[in-house]
Each structure stands twice: as C-alpha cells, then as structure tokens.
Amino acid sequence: MPSTALACSDPIPRPSWEPVHDGARVVELGTGTGALALCAAARGADVTAVDVAWPAVLAARLNGWLHRTPLRVLHGDFASRTEGQRFDPVLANPPYAPSPDSRLPASGARPAWDAGSDGRAVIDRICDMAPVLLYTGGVLLLVHSGMCRAQETLERLTRAGLTARVAERVLVPWGSVLRSRRQWLQPQGLAAAGDEQEELVITGRSSGPSPSTDRHVAAGQASRAAIGLHTASPLCRYSVV
Template structure:
C-alpha cells in the first residue's frame, strides 16, 4: 500500500509524495532541513547531493530551484520511491543506490544535504528493515561520524554541508569534527519536538544511559551548517 504525503514548504514548493512501505516519510527533521535549504543561496546550476534521500522530498525541493541534483540511498525501496516522485513532479533528479557517499566519491558538490540515521539504539549494529532509517548505534553516531569524516572532501570551494540530527546524538561532536576538517561550522536551526514512537519505546533505556532526564519527552533537532571557505 502506498502512503501519500503532501509537503508544503513555503509557497514555492508544494508537492504530493508517494512513499513505499518501509521508506522514511518526511517528518520534523526533514522539514527543519528544508528550512535550512531555503536559507541557502545557490549558485547557478548548483550541483546538490541529497544523502539518505528517502522519498526524495529534499532532492525535489533543490531541483525545483534549478539545481542539478543527485540523491543517494542504501534502500532499493527508497531509490524507487525517489525516482517515482521525481517523475511525478517532472523534476530532473538522479537517484543512485549505495552507502552514503560511495556512489559519488569521484564528484564534488556546491551543497550536500544529509538526514542520516541518528537515533541511539541498544544494538551496536545498524538497524534492519525500516529501522535502517533511524537506528545508529548506542550513541547515535554510527553514521554521523562517517559523514563528518568523508563529506568535506566532496565539497567544492564555498560548498556547504547541511546535516540534521538530534541533540541526543551530540551536536558538539558534529561541530567539532567538521571544524577539525577545516570547515566553518555552526548550528543554524533548532527545534524541540515531542518524542515519536521510536524514542518513546526507548525512554527507559535512554534514561538509564543518561542520554535524557527522567520523564523527558522531547528532543531538540539541530541543523549543522559547515562551509568550505578555502
């Protein structure tokens, strides 16, 4: 069964998306990253990469602005979903299957967007099935650390990385890692949101780990912006 989602991120981008079962549908983190994208000034014919594209919502938002967009996802269902949504929206988006940046390791970009798995999980291994879209090891940094280590090399001079994740996963670590890679880095968006089903199911475990306070039922989402200035 398909899931139909209407995305309305400002008057210039309204689109109805289709999500196949098991594909991460746009949520608060997607919307927050879309806000950061709207604030970016893109050069003409900007080359944009959307990592972990899911339904392709952010890739389509960039393509609607005239960017040359490539989207990557490790899930075949997500790849097929993003390709279908690009066709329905009549927007040119190249959608590739692969792990993080591997399919585009020989390219560079003016803008890289990423909404990776970042939810702390009892298991030290990546999630399976739908959980691949959110489970990221015991500290939530299983994928974040890999992105921070590899994405800077794919940025052109003046290029920007926009990375969204939960503050539970350590925003200071993300900012520090990207600054260490030579990027000018700051948190540009924040939003407090009520725990969804996954975090609610792990509330006791998160409390025991000291990642949240007793009775806490909200998390803060952040968008980290990192620019290659030289």
C-alpha cells in the same frame, strides 16, 4: 498529480534554502522519499540523491516522476556512490536514533533511523568525508538530534577542516522509536525523565574562499548567509510526497 510545491510545504520549518539555487550541484545523502531532493530540484539545482535502501530509491524516483522533476537517484552507500565527486550544498538528514543494539541494521526499516548506541555512526562518517564531498567554500546542511551531541559534530567538522556552527535549532516531539526506547535512553543519560521533545540541530561549511571561476560561485556566496536544515521527522517514510 501532486505539485512540486507540496513536497516543500512541510509542517516543520524548512531550511533557509539560500545555498540551493539554480545551477547548484546538490547531493542528498540518504534521500528517503526524495522530498528534500525534490525541493532542491524545484529550485533549479542539479540534484543527485543517494539511498542505501531500494524502497527509498524507488520512492524517490517515483516522486521525481510524479512531480515531473529531474532527480538522479542512486542506490548504495553514500560514500561509494559519491566517490570522486564534489557538491555544494551537501544535504543530509541521516539515521541518528540511538539504539540498544550497537550493530548497524542491514535490512528492514531500521537502517532509516538506527545509528548505533550513540546515534552517531552515520553522522560521524558524513562529518569525516565532508571535505572531499564539498567544493571549496561549499555548505554541508546536516540535521540530527541534539541527543547525539551537537558539540561533538561541531568538533568533528572542525577537525575535518570545516567552519561549523549550529545554524538553527528546533524542538520536535519524540517519534515512536524514541518513545519505545525511553526505558533504555534514560539510564544511558540520553534522555531525562519526562522528555518528550528532541532538538534538531546543525550545519557546517568548508573553509576557504568560494570558487570564482565556475558555476558554483553563487552557491559559495550564498553559503555566507545563515542556513539550517530541518526535516519532517527523524524517521522517514517511503511514501509519495
């Protein structure tokens, strides 16, 4: 039986987990294996995890069961499955690989990484709905490749009413998807010849004071700390973690 701690010991530096604490009401949008959701649950958070892919949902549920860690894993699009609910923090490592096919894939493995020709199809939706997903003062921990333009994410989050900044940056080697698209990425201006690493970036925080009258107050306070989120890979595997 794997231990929950294993799920959190990733070779890539994991985030400062300050906003994820005992009693926090966390959602992970696009949970994949559920690894991040498990880390949050292991810290005592009340975790909802959503994924549009059944294999991911089943893997996350299995991982929750293997780690004896309670996770609420929902199947479907993150917007519809979280409608009318608020969380803090919101975690997301969405699909963000730029693709020669501008249409979003509906089946197979590609929805896990393909996100339109600029890689922003899912990122933009998350930025736009962050204000209705977050408690006042809540934190969005959103990770994506610098290839998708961090500045655009910051501006979009700001337009949505959040205080946004890049909290952390980390260089990771290109995975197989980006390597296979080198000939397409270069003429798009998304990569330079010889690029072999991409930068992962981001976070955002909703404006206004933290709520002082409910159990989420601690999450709001923690959000003032420097935060960031990294993930194992821009791709995810539906594996046991």
